[in-house]
Amino acid sequence: xxxxxxxxxxxxxxxxxxxxxxxxxxxxxxxxxxxxxxxxxxxxxxxxxxxxxxxxxxxxxxxxxxxxxxxxxxxxxxxxxxxxxxxxxxxxxxxxxxxxxxxxxxxxxxxxxxxxxxxxxxxxxxxxxxxxxxxxxxxxxxxxxxxxxxxxxxxxxxxxxxxxxxxxxxxxxxxxxxx
Ligand code: 3AM
Numbered sequence: 001x002x003x004x005x006x007x008x009x010x011x012x013x014x015x016x017x018x019x020x021x022x023x024x025x026x027x028x029x030x031x032x033x034x035x036x037x038x039x040x041x042x043x044x045x046x047x048x049x050x051x052x053x054x055x056x057x058x059x060x061x062x063x064x065x066x067x068x069x070x071x072x073x074x075x076x077x078x079x080x081x082x083x084x085x086x087x088x089x090x091x092x093x094x095x096x097x098x099x100x101x102x103x104x105x106x107x108x109x110x111x112x113x114x115x116x117x118x119x120x121x122x123x124x125x126x127x128x129x130x131x132x133x134x135x136x137x138x139x140x141x142x143x144x145x146x147x148x149x150x151x152x153x154x155x156x157x158x159x160x161x162x163x164x165x166x167x168x169x170x171x172x173x174x175x176x177x178x179x
Pocket of ligand 1: 005037038039042044121122123160
């Protein structure tokens with residue numbers, strides 16, 4: 001079995017810039033710079049034959065390239081606890097178009113439909129038992145950064161291995177977008 005997800009990689013300069021959005025935050029584990037990405041479709045554990053099928057469908061997908069913009073900070077969580085701290089990504093039409101095409105390709109490859117609403121983001125920290133208050137203060141203090149638009153000319157199928165020393169993401173295939 002192989003654990004997969006589809007994402008946009010980010011230029012190193014952008015990832016480095018995002019590592020500056022840090023301050024002590026109870027319960028936060030900061031995502032290492034090499035692991036920062038924008039997930040378009042979580043696939044999960046699949047057999048190698050299914051992975052090949054997914055790759056086949058993704059490689060036949062066509063969509064135009066576009067620019068993305070990062071915008072502000074936010075959190076995921078529930079019942080007063082924060083699970084993740086993230087930088088938001090503007091939800092533009094070309095990004096939604098690409099995500100919808102990846103979803104359609106995933107379903108053609110036999111994966112169950114994604115039921116969760118697409119909320120593009122770059123996870124900056126995963127949190128364990130983190131109270132909402134300090135995270136909200138963090139968002140208010142560091143949330144107004146401005147970065148130039150980021151050109152997107154490809155998307156990537158990543159394999160994910162989780163170990164004691166954290167997650168290791170390996171690009172399995174890179175799919176170019178149209179110029
Ligand atoms: O892009 P981010 O970091 O928000 O949280 C995992 C990570 O998201 C998410 O997939 C991305 C690459 O690992 N993920 C992990 N398990 C998941 C699951 N069961 C999941 N997303 C949905 N369902």
